[in-house]
Amino acid sequence: MNTNSRLEQANDNAAAFWLAQARAHGWQSHVRPGLTAVRCARTPDDSQRFVVTRPYAEPADVEKQLTDLLGEWETIRFTLEDPYDGLDLTRFGAVRMPIMPVMAREPGPVEGVTAGLPAVSPAHGGGTLTVDEALDGDAFALVERTIVDGFPLPARQPWTRGGALPEELLRQPGCRAWTARVDGAPAGACVTYDDGAATGVYWVTTLPDQRGRGVARAVLRTALAHAHPDRPATLVATSAGEPIYRKLGFTRQAPTCWWSRTSLGG
Incomplete structure (x- = not known):
């Protein structure tokens, strides 16, 4: 293609x-x-x-x-x-x-990611890094707060639940959310959206005090492995994120x- x-x-x-x-x-x-x-x-x-x-x-x-x-x-x-x-x-x-x-990754498995959730790996600098899917309102609110604080989104601060990403979004077909923790503490998040042709990746973020620990890579790997790996994945990259995406198989489209x-x- x-x-x-x-x-x-x-x-x-x-x-x-x-x-x-x-x-x-x-x-x-x-x-x-x-x-x-x-x-x-x-x-x-x-x-x-x-x-x-x-x-x-x-x-x-x-x-x-x-x-x-x-x-x-x-x-x-x-x-x-x-x-x-x-x-x-x-x-x-x-x-x-x-x-x-704009970057895309061809369909296919993510090497080294196991089938079950949560995904567990060592965090850079020590500690245990886990990534899981947000399946209910409280878990999705944690994803929302991590995104608001991690980017950050000044217009959405101080964070109020549902102000940026309401719980109803999680009930929209194709929308899934992922959260990362280091030793149980919130560390990063992302959202994926599958439209039947491709899986888009959005809001990949790491909280400031957890940067440099492999959080963004872990949350993205887990999302890619579990959110329709049989479809191409797409995203828009920042300059900071592009090297991570390239290592996971994404290539520039335009x-x-x-x-x-x-x-x-x-």
């Missing part, structure tokens, strides 16, 4: 994951050819999300759709993911964020450009 096919699977998965979040929160959404939009509405100025899913011949066509939705939703803040890097949203007051790679507007003044 060629690069564009894996790229489009990644785009589709990102769009589907945002739609699952919309259902969990009760948000509005629009799905148009080549563009998926979600009206995040936790607060009046919450950042709306737009995902470009297919190549476009005319950037002006995408920008027209964006203009219509921004007006309809009275949008103040937004983030738009453009994996084809052909848009210029400066006239909307948006700022181009650092380029990140650079993606994200645009962000934080206020009506830009």
Whole structure:
């Protein structure tokens, strides 16, 4: 399968994951050819999300759709993911964020991961590292708090349960969550979303006091091994995460450009 096919699977998965979040929160959404939009509405100025899913011949066509939705939703803040890097949203007051790679891993088992859960391994620097699946509301709340504190997400701090990732998200078909602990203490987490064609990996994070102990690699290996290893896996990598993903078999598919507007003044 060629690069564009894996790229489009990644785009589709990102769009589907945002739609699952919309259902969990009760948000509005629009799905148009080549563009998926979600009206995040936790607060009046919450950042709306737009995902470009297919190549476009005319950037002006995408920008027209964006203009219509921004007006309809009275949008103040937004983030738009453009994996084809052909848009210029400066006239909307948006700022181009650092380029990140879309990566994919071909289907297949993860070497060294056993079938059962929790997965247990030694943590770097000593201690026992365990990774398990979050199967109930309390466990999912721990995943949410780890993500809010680990990235961190300033807009979601101080953490309130369900403010970023409500428990209803765990009940959306295809959504699973994973948590890592070192000697029983929370250490890292991630979320996966299977849309039937690919498994997207999101929010891979490690708490600041647990970094350098192999947590991110362990939680990702476990998630990949148990969340449909028979499908390709996709993600968008940060510069810090890319070396870990490469060691687990992910390869670059394309650079993606994200645009962000934080206020009506830009």
